[in-house]
Amino acid sequence: MLSNQRIVIIGGGISGKLAARVLSDFFKEVVILERDNESIGPSPRKGARQGEHLHALLHAGQYGLEELFPGITENFYASGAVKINSTKDLAWFHHGVWKLRYDGGYTTTLQTRPHLEWHIEKYINKIPNISVHYNQTVKNLLYDVDENRVFGVGTRF
Numbered sequence: 001m002l003s004n005q006r007i008v009i010i011g012g013g014i015s016g017k018l019a020a021r022v023l024s025d026f027f028k029e030v031v032i033l034e035r036d037n038e039s040i041g042p043s044p045r046k047g048a049r050q051g052e053h054l055h056a057l058l059h060a061g062q063y064g065l066e067e068l069f070p071g072i073t074e075n076f077y078a079s080g081a082v083k084i085n086s087t088k089d090l091a092w093f094h095h096g097v098w099k100l101r102y103d104g105g106y107t108t109t110l111q112t113r114p115h116l117e118w119h120i121e122k123y124i125n126k127i128p129n130i131s132v133h134y135n136q137t138v139k140n141l142l143y144d145v146d147e148n149r150v151f152g153v154g155t156r157f
């Protein structure tokens with residue numbers, strides 16, 4: 001059942017966007033407050049500094065994303081992500097030894113973090129009860145002592 005309440009998510013990284021997608025099934029309005037500017041395309045941004053690194057999306061994560069955003073896996077590949085056999089195609093040196101390479105039947109998808117986030121964002125932008133507000137830094141939580149609950153956030157533009 002859809003609650004009439006508005007829910008606020010602090011930070012529009014991958015966790016924030018995924019939380020928004022899930023909560024959009026339960027709340028009337030989902031608001032993401034993100035301190036960075038809106039990205040233009042799959043490019044690194046200040047708030048996600050590891051953006052230039054290659055990101056490995058493991059099988060279970062990919063399965064979960066596909067459940068939330070049907071078709072997203074094919075979209076990754078269509079714009080340049082690479083699929084590898086997780087246990088066979090990687091040369092992995094760990095604790096002084098090379099890991100044994102074998103065909104374990106699982107795939108991993110390789111892409112940059114901004115590329116992954118950009119695809120998620122395209123789905124998020126199509127969900128009518130989610131809005132993303134950029135250049136909004138959350139500075140504090142507004143707390144009701146009597147009710148012992150957080151009822152809002154304070155932001156800096």
Ligand SMILES: Cc1cc2nc3c(=O)[nH]c(=O)nc-3n(C[C@H](O)[C@H](O)[C@H](O)COP(=O)(O)OP(=O)(O)OC[C@H]3O[C@@H](n4cnc5c(N)ncnc54)[C@H](O)[C@@H]3O)c2cc1C
Nearest residue numbers: 011012013014015016033034035047048050055056137138
């Ligand atoms: C070098 C490196 C390599 C990695 N490789 C992999 C990999 O191969 N595979 C993998 O799955 N993971 C990898 N990770 C981990 C992965 O990048 C992180 O777990 C993931 O990006 C975290 O996402 P997040 O949305 O939780 O947090 P973040 O990406 O940190 O997002 C937080 C968001 O909140 C915003 N924010 C912060 N404070 C505020 C505020 N006060 N008000 C408003 N907005 C705010 C930020 O701008 C940002 O957009 C790697 C990490 C690093 C550092």
